[in-house]
Amino acid sequence: MGEPKDSREPSPSNAPTPRLPPSSPRYDDVTMTSQSPAIDASTIVAKFNPLYRPYLVVTIGLTMFVTIIGIPLAVVWFCGAGPWWARHYFDKLTCSVDGKTLRFRKGILFQIEKTIPLENIQDVTFIEGPILKKFDLATLKFETAGHSAGQAHGMHLTGIIDAHEFRNRIIEAREALRQQRGGAAINGDGAAKHDASQLALLGKISMQLDVITAVLRDKP
Numbered sequence: 001m002g003e004p005k006d007s008r009e010p011s012p013s014n015a016p017t018p019r020l021p022p023s024s025p026r027y028d029d030v031t032m033t034s035q036s037p038a039i040d041a042s043t044i045v046a047k048f049n050p051l052y053r054p055y056l057v058v059t060i061g062l063t064m065f066v067t068i069i070g071i072p073l074a075v076v077w078f079c080g081a082g083p084w085w086a087r088h089y090f091d092k093l094t095c096s097v098d099g100k101t102l103r104f105r106k107g108i109l110f111q112i113e114k115t116i117p118l119e120n121i122q123d124v125t126f127i128e129g130p131i132l133k134k135f136d137l138a139t140l141k142f143e144t145a146g147h148s149a150g151q152a153h154g155m156h157l158t159g160i161i162d163a164h165e166f167r168n169r170i171i172e173a174r175e176a177l178r179q180q181r182g183g184a185a186i187n188g189d190g191a192a193k194h195d196a197s198q199l200a201l202l203g204k205i206s207m208q209l210d211v212i213t214a215v216l217r218d219k220p
Contacts, residue, residue, distance in 0.1 A: 044169055046095040052159030053090045055135040057082040095157060097170055100177060102142070104157060114155055118174040119181065120144045124167045138163040 064070035102116045127139040139158040
């Protein structure tokens with residue numbers, strides 16, 4: 001009698017492995033790749049809500065309707081110019097936080113980039129008005145200690161997904177930077193005091209050597 005055959009069929013070795021759909025995180029801890037050589041591994045990149053596009057169309061169009069002169073422009077705006085502009089404006093929005101600064105870039109024909117050093121950020125305010133709530137949006141307002149050329153002062157960011165969490169990440173990065181700077185300052189003061197004590201000790205030794213040399217010279 002022949003051996004009983006196994007009823008189970010062997011699974012092919014080259015069977016394709018099922019792939020899970022990629023997740024879409026609300027913000028990324030970006031890693032260094034050949035496509036993004038200028039982004040540090042610790043950089044946090046914000047994601048903007050696509051509803052920010054219709055929000056721009058509605059708010060700018062309503063602003064045009066306020067004046068009689070702007071009504072014809074508002075009609076053109078709502079009929080196509082507004083959605084086209086909002087789409088391209090949204091595609092150019094970028095916001096990132098590294099270990100030292102917050103950077104924000106916007107603009108279509110003319111690119112505008114604003115930078116805030118994290119150590120200068122005094123407060124980050126969360127704003128959510130009636131119109132923003134309709135579009136599930138929020139605004140983050142940054143208050144800084146001062147400003148100079150190329151640095152934003154009182155900057156506003158609207159449309160960031162999970163704005164509360166992004167605000168917390170900014171505050172955490174700011175506190176970490178301040179602690180790092182504070183620790184470096186303490187270490188620097190300690191090193192300076194140590195060097196001063198060493199110099200004082202060397203001065204005393206030099207004086208003792210001078211005394212010994214003078215005594216030896218006076219001996220017959």
